[in-house]
Amino acid sequence: MEENTYPKLPQSNVVDWENRDYRLTCDDIVDKPVQAAIRNGKGIVKSGDISRYDRWEVELQRTAQGRLPHLGNVTAVLFYCSPQPSNFFMQELRVYRTDDGSEIGRTPTFNVPELPPQYQPKSLVIKNGRLAAAVKFYGPDDSHANGPSILRHITWTWENGRFTTHEAHAKPEAQGRSDPSRQPITVNGMGPLKMGMSRNEAARAIGMPIPGEEGRRVCTDFTVEGGPEGLLLRFTSDRLVAIYVTRPATTIATRSGIHIGTTRDDVLNTYAGEITAVTPDYGGEELVFAPSAPGFAGRVIRFEISDGAVETFIAGERDWAVFAPSCGGPE
Known part of the structure; x- marks a missing residue:
């Protein structure tokens, strides 16, 4: 009996997002990305140009998957990066193709005059053709010890080969005296x-x-x-x-x-x-x-x-x- 033959289906390489190498800038502390080896969701960066710090302590905080117009299936990865020695941390959001893990791009750094705002990791999602997250910004009465208090809902869209930020503006401060x-x-x-x-x-x-x-x-x-x-x-x-x-x-x-x-x-x-x-x-x-x-x-x-x-x-x-x-x- 003649054996039936079927075309082989392409094998899908499942990307293990918590165990792979990434290239990060610690939210623009350096201009050129350096390699960060992440294993079980964490990693230490000591080599490359990491500014004047001894090391970066990096952690993968959250991944979110979905479809974006013009890009298809993507995975967003939120990184926590703490340069040491220091008492602060940065966050960096990058987007990759889900099928092969190749990088598409990163969201822009927030241009704020005060301390950098903080992503709320559990809020990171991809829906309705947009990347979205809740982000807390520092207000005039907030301190480094207590953290930021102004919650804004931020979205990003892919436009002209890069991610564009869309954010709700904070309400202007009440008029009058400011102690x-x-x-x-x-x-x-x-x-x-x-x-x-x-x-x-x-x-x-x-x-x-x-x-x-x-x-x-x-x-x-x-x-x-x-x-x-x-x-x-x-x-x-x-x-x-x-x-x-x-x-x-x-x-x-x-x-x-x-x-x-x-x-x-x-x-x-x-x-x-x-x-x-x-x-x-x-x-x-x-x-x-x-x-x-x-x-x-x-x-x-x-x-x-x-x-x-x-x-x-x-x-x-x-x-x-x-x-x-x-x-x-x-x-």
């Missing part, structure tokens, strides 16, 4: 106060006057009328370049919770890997936090240390966030 003493300080500003604002823009942002005229020196430190004593806003050529905190403003803190009186060791541990101890010309010691993320480039927080604790601190543009410039009070 500066309740706002955390970052290298980019303090709540609604942003580096680069004019004095009029800054006054409108907080709903409080910033009286006086710029002095004859290269920069002027202004107080806020009705604001906390010890808070100074540094302007040069009508541009906010630094925020200076002195006594008695001991409750004003950075987003990571550092304030006047915080111990030197706590500062070093909080900003591990991104802080340097320096000896200024006038003596003593300063700790300079210089975040490496692209959105913070060129800006620092400088802490003056006295008797093992923070005596004062200043945040803003590197050339202006210093303790002994040729600055004075307003005229």
Whole structure:
């Protein structure tokens, strides 16, 4: 009897997403992706250009599968990446073809002036022709310790060879006074106060006057009328370049919770890997936090240390966030 023959069906290679090699940037900490060997959903990256860190601790947080227009069956992979030593983490969302695991592309980094927002891993889905996730953004009253509180629903579509972000805008802050003493300080500003604002823009942002005229020196430190004593806003050529905190403003803190009186060791541990101890010309010691993320480039927080604790601190543009410039009070 003649044996029946049938055409062989193509074998499907099932991709094991938790056990394979990926190429990541730790959400743009570096420009060129480096190889990350993920095994059982986790991996350590030590080789390649990983910036100034000793290693990246990487974890696969979630995968989601579905169909996207023009792409077909895809798998989205959300990565957690913590550069070490440091006390922060980044997330990176990349999309691959489900059948062979080849990479299609990644979603853009969020361009925000504050700390990077946080994906809610369980919310990641592909439906209705879109990639979607819930993402929490930092608000003006949020701190690094407590985490972000503004929830937005983000979607991405594939357009012109790349992923395009669609997000619901946060509701504008209520008009009126914004108590500066309740706002955390970052290298980019303090709540609604942003580096680069004019004095009029800054006054409108907080709903409080910033009286006086710029002095004859290269920069002027202004107080806020009705604001906390010890808070100074540094302007040069009508541009906010630094925020200076002195006594008695001991409750004003950075987003990571550092304030006047915080111990030197706590500062070093909080900003591990991104802080340097320096000896200024006038003596003593300063700790300079210089975040490496692209959105913070060129800006620092400088802490003056006295008797093992923070005596004062200043945040803003590197050339202006210093303790002994040729600055004075307003005229």
